[in-house]
Amino acid sequence: MSSNGKNEKYVGRPVKRTEDPRLIQGLGHYVDDIRLAGELYVAFLRSPYAHARINSINTDAARNASGVVAIFTGSDIEGRVGNVPTAAALEGLKVPKYPVLALGKVFFVGQPVAAVVATSRYAARDAVDHIEVDFEPLDVVVDAEAAAQGGPVIHHDFGDNIAYVHRAGIGDVDAAFASADKIVAQKMHHQRLAPISLEPRGVLASFLPGEQQLTLWTSTQIPHLLRTQVAIMIGLPENKVRVIAPEVGGGFGSKLNVYAEEALLSFISMQLHKPVKWIETRRENMSATIHGRAQSGVAELALKNDGTILGLRYTVTADLGAYHQLLTPAIPTLTGLMLSGCYKIPAISMVCTGVFTNKMATDAYRGAGRPEATYVVERLMDIAAQELGIDPVELRRKNFPTPDEFPFATATGLFYDSGNYQAALDRALAMVDYDKLREIQKSDTAAGRLVGIGVSTYVEICALGPSAAMPAGGWESATVRIEPTGKVTVMTGASPHGQGQETSFAQITADMLGVDLNDVYVIHGDTGIVQYGIGTFGSRATAVGGTAVVYATEKLISKATKIAAHLLTTDEENVTFENGVFSGAPDDKQVTIQQVALAAHLASNLPPDTEPGLSATYFFEPKNFTFPFGAHICIVEVDRDTGDIRIKRYVAVDDCGKVINPLLVEGQVHGGIAQGLGQALFEEVVYDENGQLITGTLMDYAVPKAHQLPRYELDRTETPTDVNPLGVKGVGEAGTIGSTPAIVNAVIDALRPFGVKHIDMPLRPEKIWRVISNQ
Amino acid sequence: MIPSNFEYHAPTSIEAALDLINQYGDDCKILSGGHSLIPVLKLRLAAPAAVIDIGRIPGLSSISLDRDRLRIGALATHASIAASDMLGQLCPLLATTAHQIGDPQVRNRGTLGGSLVHADPAADWPAAILALDASITVRGSAGERHIAANDFFVDMLTSAVQQGEIVTEISVAVPAQPRASSYIKVAQSASGFAVVGVAVQLEIDNGVCVGARIGVTGFAPKPYRASSTENALKGNPITEDLISSAAALADSEAADAMNDIHASGEYRRHLTRVIAARALRAAARV
């Protein structure tokens, strides 16, 4: 640790999450647990059509239904609530107006059309059935690739369905391909996924007419950014809006957004002068919370016969959905950034066409654009290895940059901070005994068994990020304060919602201040208390927010040292600080940090010109992203008769830099692999040709369950970064990014006897059976 | 996910329950474990005026042996059937099937009677109930009647139980060779229900198959007995060849296959044959 370097009582240790006792006892407070006197409930009438004109809405019967207080439709609020915003700024981007309640037309199944406010959830929901809407169905656009070619246009003013064309990459790709010995190409589909946080969204808005103040409790990852946007949308001064993210039951990117419901409930509370609540149902969550992935494209790799990579090309269509949510158009640009994977690729080009379809918007879902890049690169590596007759491990090794080549410049414009890709791969190979494994595979194959070994080596971009590269600031803030009683309060602008930073930030602060972990209390997620912050996403909270905590604590220690010197009647230079104690007095006297804090508050004996109190705030601006990496190896056996896939072993070696708390890192890797495996094998949001959502419940959308997951064998290498003083990189998305291609590579490897090059995800047993039985 | 309004009644005798059912006519639903009915209500696929909870009626969840027949109360939960030592010994097919239903919460709430009446084409119980040739006892205001398993499943989500009737008991004859049985299912990855499930109860005398009953669920809109397979087996020495050729007939009784995003009809048909062979091998231990 930069400041004292001496005390590592907590950092690096598997400290149990201080969040857990309340959560596992059901004592946490989520939005729905917060009850205000006189609160009213909102239920939505949502579009049953993917594309339709609204000829009329008749709310008379619903208004008269029992318990109904008010009903709002698009025309009732037109011009009074701003549109749902997008922060993505891309050249030539077409941005359709996205009203919080549909106006004139609906563009996807689940779009809010009318809001009923009633005295109970039941009354509100019942009344929805009494609203009569005359919908006139219009032509539906479901397939993004077809929609890019022509056909019915969703947003008429734009003339076509193409929202933007984004080009990325550096180097002469055409020359690279022209000079290649070998070119491999594969069309790949990254299916649409639903983030499925355990707690769906929920909003409680309470406006006080006297104070003209709005408090908005909402299940969000970005309370401050949301405050700014909602204030603008509803026309309240920003400092009269307080956003509170109470306990948030997961987000995975889906709550890194500004949703129609958040602004609309705020507006309704202002109209009615009553608290209003809406808790998303799972069906709403499936249809009207953002989806992820949804790219389809052709990826090509140019190589020399010896396996040296010369260039990579990716021509892709991104299915954006009907509207832009906060970051919708920006997600595929992250794919473009990460197309070098962990390899030296001199020339890279991506052309991405973002296309409107009559579906819910896609946006950030765990990994957000990077899993797509890793999947493309790692699938291409396996295909190339097979076609060149080189072992897939060797091909990877051959193209890694060596540890002394860092910082490593990619042909996508990035500088990878640090890395040792060989070490992580070697560790994973040793854990599975790779060479022996290949031998066993040979005898298994000879015996008619379909065993496959899949390797994926990945690098990802974390610690988002330098502000110049972010749509709304990439720094993070922290305040550290010692109260008169010596208790330490940390306020972070990050907004943890499951990651466990109440624990890890307390570990960092407790070590630096030499205090007991239990004396540190971490506050987050309340804009009325915490200084402005950016929030939690992009594996940034520890690398950027934790660094802000470090610097704020350093600032605080420096002030405390000044006061301590005064109390010890010596000069500041003589004072040392260790284990919470200041020493260096001529008479060997010592003062504790707690005594200094009390003195700072009593303020009767401070050095001249010293501000009373003991508090410091720091806004940290990172100078680069961080680039964690790792190697995942998956061993599968395919059932020849049914196509069923059984994972026999799963080994992951991840390198996320220095580790503050190994338990938290393991938890992130476990959950990450589960979601990556979900994409590889089970999950898929399916809309039919009419834009109806087929996977509208968890009986049809297959979230992986415990019994469907393998035992994880995990290890780590630790390559620190100099991007931040903690040396940490980020681990929130690593598991998701590394696992998907490892699993798919393993299954394709198992199917090698059938000459299979690629199968699109999810790898449903039926698809495998069709390949095996040649159907 | 919010049901519409309904009256809730919890009668404590069958007579009181039947009175209530008659009073509401078509406009009421019986509630047992609620693990099929509550989702139906929450999704507003049904909006009955009243829900009649029969869970407080005593004596409907017992498991007992009555001479050569096992009698299982309609309210016996999947979990209690899975845990019953008596069933484990005398009729392991029931316990094996119960084990494979849903997750612990579902097994702790869901009941045998509720599952059968719901007649979900992907439910697990129907396969075992057919393979055991069970008899289902039903009480109505006109008295009691018994429905044979073969006549019980009428169509997708439709059983032979009439509105106004309550299933009280399911009984099966203790199989001659309890262990010559098996239930194997391919679970749908999201719901855990059966894409295809095959239950087998055999009787083997000196290596010759003298009795075979096979129930198939998941494949067709209603569960069925794989009679062609049964007939191919009966009277013949149980060999690997016989099992293969007989199992290849396991889909012959069903003309229409279920077809959804999880599995096409063609794949289900293939699975039915594969799983039938595996279930036969497991039951015959060859």
Ligand SMILES: Cc1cc2nc3c(=O)[nH]c(=O)nc-3n(C[C@H](O)[C@H](O)[C@H](O)COP(=O)(O)OP(=O)(O)OC[C@H]3O[C@@H](n4cnc5c(N)ncnc54)[C@H](O)[C@@H]3O)c2cc1C
């Ligand atoms: C998440 C989940 C997973 C599941 N997975 C599986 C699975 O893998 N395999 C499987 O087979 N099932 C599965 N189920 C269904 C479960 O087994 C249900 O419990 C069962 O289908 C219905 O039983 P119940 O007691 O809950 O009935 P209820 O839901 O209470 O009733 C179902 C229907 O039967 C009627 N009814 C109930 N009892 C009687 C009676 N005694 N007489 C007359 N009518 C009656 C009701 O009116 C209703 O129409 C799952 C359910 C859930 C929620």
